[in-house]
Amino acid sequence: MYAVWTDRLHEGMILLYAASILLYFLDFLHRNRKANKAAFRFLSVVWALQTVIFILYMAHTRRFPVLTLSEGLYFYAWALLTLSLALNRLLRVDFTVFFTNVIGFFIMTVHAFAPEKVSQGAGRMVSELLLMHITMTLIAYVLFSLSFVFSVLYLLQYKWLKEKKWSHRIWRLNDLAKLERLSKWMNAIAVPVLLLGLILGLWWAYLRLPAIHWLDPKIVGSFVVLLVYSFLLYGGERRHMFGKTLAYWNMAAFLIILINFFLITGLSDFHLYY
Incomplete structure (x- = not known):
């Protein structure tokens, strides 16, 4: 039923x-x-x-x-x-x-x-630490997704303004500065959330999987995502990257997330998502 x-x-x-x-x-x-x-x-x-x-x-x-x-x-x-x-x-x-x-x-x-099947051994390895790791990582990915959307809107607004297409769309979007700021805010919240999630995941793996290979593709891929977004956050705050350049880099970073989530996960020897 x-x-x-x-x-x-x-x-x-x-x-x-x-x-x-x-x-x-x-x-x-x-x-x-x-x-x-x-x-x-x-x-x-x-x-x-x-x-x-x-x-x-x-x-x-x-x-x-x-x-x-x-x-x-x-x-x-x-x-x-x-x-x-x-x-x-x-x-x-x-x-x-x-x-x-x-x-x-x-x-x-x-x-x-x-x-839908839970991976072999997952049932007996469930703990609050593992659930917090997965949940925080997914929340970080959600925030990165919103940041990606704001970057897309930024580039659309930039294109319409440059081409002087004064349609209803251009008036319904906010100014470029606000769209860039919102994108950076999402990343600023997501990066520490992802960092904490990865730390919890590593600690859980250390406690429950003593034979884990620390260069597992999933571990490496997740830290690549963290480093890329940390670089974007630093570059945006220092104004080394801004405007259209920052938006393009932010969209490329989201592509790395998709690769990590859907492709690299399948190469992992231990991760629960298969």
Whole structure:
């Protein structure tokens, strides 16, 4: 019965997600406030369904569900949607929800085909330290995703201003300085969160996996992500990089995250996401 109900909720959520993105795209092309409001309502329903499924699954498994690739992707999509809706209400940056949830919809689609089985030995190795490591790392990735979206919006606004395309879009986006600042803020929060998450993960591995190979591709890849974003954060604060250059580098850094999450993870000898 649990599986049937969650499957039905999941199917309805995917349909509403797709409808919401299509309506946001319509608003993006032709300023349509009715489409924008309908899209926001659909997305709010998606968030409610995601939250219900998340709570039901947590009650069913009696643990915080982030141990498999499928669970991790679901938590990532839920957290991304939650933060995008909150930022939309607080900051009023148009198109943020649209671009952010294109990523979210992609992640939910991948989630539908991701393996659900917990890796061998994971059940007996679960601890609060491990759950904190995974959760903090995923939250950092969500923040990096939002930073990526603000960089995309920055480049779009820069292009429209340079070409003097005085359409409705240019007036609905904030000024370039604010978009750059928001992107840097997301990175400034995400970098220490990721650092703490990696430290917890290393400590857990040291305690529970004494034979671990410390040059495992997943460990190396995660610290490459941390170093790249730390470099961007330092360069942005020192004004060695700014504006369009910083936006392009920030987008390239997000590509490294995707490679680390979807490709390098499969090369790991110990990581729980297979």
